[in-house]
Amino acid sequence: MVRLTRAQQQERTRAAVLAAAREEFAERGYTDAKIDRIAERAELTRGAVYSNFPGKRALYLAVLVDSIEHAGMAEASPPDLAEATGAFARIWLERLPLTGDTPAGGRLQLRSPAGLFDDEPGRTALAQVTRLEALLLALALESCAPHRTRLVRLAELALTLLNGAVHLADTAPGFGDPFDVVRACRHLAGLDLADTWDPPHLPYVTPARRVRDDWEPLAELTDQITGRRVGFDADGVIAVLGTGRLEAAEEAVRAARPGDQVTVAVVTGDPDEVGRLVRLRIGDLAGCLRGVFAPEAWPDLRLVLDDRAAVASAVGIPDPDDATEAAVRIQGGRIFSRACGRGAAHAVAASGGSTTTRSGGAG
The missing domain is CATH 1.10.10.60 (Homeodomain-like)
Structure with missing residues (x-):
């Protein structure tokens, strides 16, 4: 035996x-x-x-x-924005129940957390993870846009339509035609949504503090976007965000300098429920992205779930919670700058680095 x-x-x-x-x-x-x-x-x-x-x-x-089933890996990205939006919608809608599915089985197939969270922490996390989903979809769509314009509002509109289709599939089975939804998502790409990035609070964010703190590279974690194991020994920006501050991921991405490696580590005080909610939603969306976009068009962002708060502790946040927002810039094997509180991700990403530190000299 x-x-x-x-x-x-x-x-x-x-x-x-x-x-x-x-x-x-x-x-x-x-x-x-x-x-x-x-x-x-x-x-x-x-x-x-x-x-x-x-x-x-x-x-x-x-x-x-x-139960998440990832689509196959795309060999090439769609040729234009409309095709990309429609292709994403088509893969997203593959979760809709089949005609013979029972109501309970159909809800499992939909993978929808609707009705599970009626408490404030859960609802806040659900709202914030939806913002993060929109950012990830937008970053992929922006790779198909001719002028690399911001497309978060387009992504939000597409996700509104797709989540509405999922909701109706549960509450009104048989209503609507999924192919019409796909065509509608393609047409959304032609709307002029006047999307700009200009949050009013960012000019008033306290600048990041320059430091020369030790940095001990952590064990590898899984990047939720690529599905690969990633380490923390390279230069770049690490933002630790609680599930109530996930929208700050865009502040890091938009402020980052060309070539910056941006990593978002998600923390929560409730990994069993809220943490699994984030894992479900981001894992589901990332699987769809990988089925539509070739690797070079995936969001230029690493996203890890810091369930044991190892990243948070290394950054200097020993007791993270859902409201946590902190960030550091790693350069030359040391922490080069840090910030904590609202706007921290933007402050550190905008702080830039030191060319002398990169070449091994004094910062």
């Missing part, structure tokens, strides 16, 4: 719970599902379920995250 290690046994138990939970949620829906029945399906105790997931909502989100 092959003896399993403790880690292997835990992984097997977790997999059994997820499989049983998916069956329970597909048959009965989130509201009527019971942890006791999930434990019985998995041939485990109720305690074994709770040792892996703190509650039903966390388990449901884990099932949704586990």
Whole structure:
């Protein structure tokens, strides 16, 4: 008999719970599902379920995250903005339920967190992660625009239409034609939305503080956009953002200098639920982006989920929460500048670096 290690046994138990939970949620829906029945399906105790997931909502989100199916890797990006917007919509709408799906099974297929979060932290995180989704889609679309104009408003409009289609697929099955939605998204690309980047608070942000602090490169984490493992030993900007401040990611991206490597580390005080919500939404969107855009058109941004606050601690934030916003610039193996509080990501990205430090001289 092959003896399993403790880690292997835990992984097997977790997999059994997820499989049983998916069956329970597909048959009965989130509201009527019971942890006791999930434990019985998995041939485990109720305690074994709770040792892996703190509650039903966390388990449901884990099932949704586990069900994400990424599209194949695109070999070439669409030739123009309209084609790119339509292609993204087409892949996004592949999640719509099929005719024979049960209502509960259809909701799993939609991977929608609608109705799960009625508390303020959850609603705030959902609003902020949607802003982040729009930024990531916009950065990819901007690679197809002739003048590299800002396209966040176009991305927001497309996501509004697509999420509306998902909502109607749940509440009014059979309503509307997905192909019409795809065509509508293509036409959105032709609208003049007068999109500009001029937040009124940025001119008043306190400049980043120049420092010469030690920097210890961290263990690799998974970049949620590319799906690859990435390290933290290269020069660039690292922004640590709580789930209530994800919109500040654009402040770092727009202020960054050419060639800057920008990394956003997402932190939360609730990794089991809010953290899984972010993982679900960003993982789902990134999978769609990878199916539409070639790697050279992917957002020039690294996004990692700092569930254990390792990045936050290295940056100097020992107890991050959902309102955290802090940033540092790494250069020559040291922390070259830092900022904390509202506008920190912009302040550090705009601070630039020192050419003398890059060449090994004094900063």
